[in-house]
Amino acid sequence: MSRRLFRWAVAAPLALVLAAGLTGCGSGTADTSAPASSGGTAKTLTVFAAASLTGTFTELGKTFETAHPGTTVKFNFGSSATLAQQITQDAPADVFAAASPATMKTVTDASLAGQPTTFVRNRLEIAVPAGNPAKVKGLKDLADPKTKVALCAEQVPCGAAAVKALDAAGLTVTPVTLEQDVKATLTKVELGEVDAALVYKTDVIAAGDKVQGIPFPEAEKAINDYPIAVLTKAPAGGLAKEFVDLVLSPQGRDVLTKAGFDAP
């Protein structure tokens, strides 16, 4: 009995390896056949969108599914740079909504997306923990060495915007940390580990009561454009354009501005 068990233990991983090899070949054919079957009957639309669009796009996805019975909208939310990289590595996606023109450019440069349209803009706000313990009033308070500040790293869009805003104000801020994305930056504020951070207005609104937002005039100099585009290899074909149309429609704009985005 134990011998048989041993054989199984050896055979199972082998079978797995073989199966992986087979499906590896199979998925290639599945990909190419998808557009052919998409003539009005495609069931799944895959949207790659910046993490800051999680709430609004999920809502718009539900609206889209109601308007197109039988269609499922699948989202892949993440850092725009990571998503762009996945698309250039041939990830099967229909629509790409990025948080910065630069990340969209890597996809259009590879001729993988059609003409992008700016659909919303996002501005920075100072986020402080509820009650504002360090009594931050404006951007210049962030330059005070006693104020613990978190910024996004310059490599990610919110960090690049923060640098632009601080430069415009002529301020030098020494943060205690340069976070990997806007959500991580916000977490530090929510937990009260820092006195202030520069994040998007939409993130401040999404965080609810735990965080207070302070608008500042220099944010005008660091507005972030969000482009959206249909991908050229879109397996869902025409549905992709219909989704983009929904995002650009007055109804889509309504959902987005309610979350704190500015209309372009």
Next chain:
Amino acid sequence: MSGRVPWALMVPALAGMAFLVLPLAGLLVRAPWSTLARRLAEPQVLEALRLSLLTATAATAVCLIFGVPLAWLLARVDFPGRRLVRALVTVPLVLPPVVGGVALLLVLGRRGLVGQWLDHAFGITLPFTTAGVVVAEAFVAMPFLVISVEGALRAADRRFEEAAATLGASRWTAFRRVTLPLIAPGVVAGGVLCWARALGEFGATITFAGNFPGRTQTMPLAVYLALETEPEAAIVLSLVLLAVSVIILACLRDKWVNSP
């Protein structure tokens, strides 16, 4: 023992090896060799590497100081709830490191249960400091040490300790003079695992200690951020980290573990 190597072992062994080695080969193939030297000379790279080696070593020291006695307690002392404690010790293994980082903030952060008191009484805040990096790495790496040392303790022949006791040695003396030398290979193996895990730690570190060059930006953090804009730089950084750790581990192995 000699004889033909059974194919039933050989085939999965080779498949397993390929599975582990191929991603590394992928990095080597894609590495931007022509610009390698220039990228390596950037001061941030050396700074991140220095910080990584320093914090991983410090974290291993912390794990040895607390982890070996903990492993001994779990293996040699019968106390109520031992099974539960053993399960709890492995929690950092299954916890996503980012969650571990948040948990550390909730306890040791400026407003955390213990951190609040540390701040008020001593003016010590751990987040965003190099010490915070060590704390985060030790939290994630300690189970590796505890599990391997406990395994070594269970496998060790207890009769040596009993003999020491009958000869009048106290439990502490027996531990120091008999048990510890007996399980030394297990402790070293656990320490190496622990060091390697600490060196590659990302999630808990960036969540608890943040990311600031020279203070809390270790190699894995630098790699992650480089990936956002310059994937090639990320590959270079990963290769440096891999090369350094492989060299150090290979040297240590020869020195401490006399295996062929």
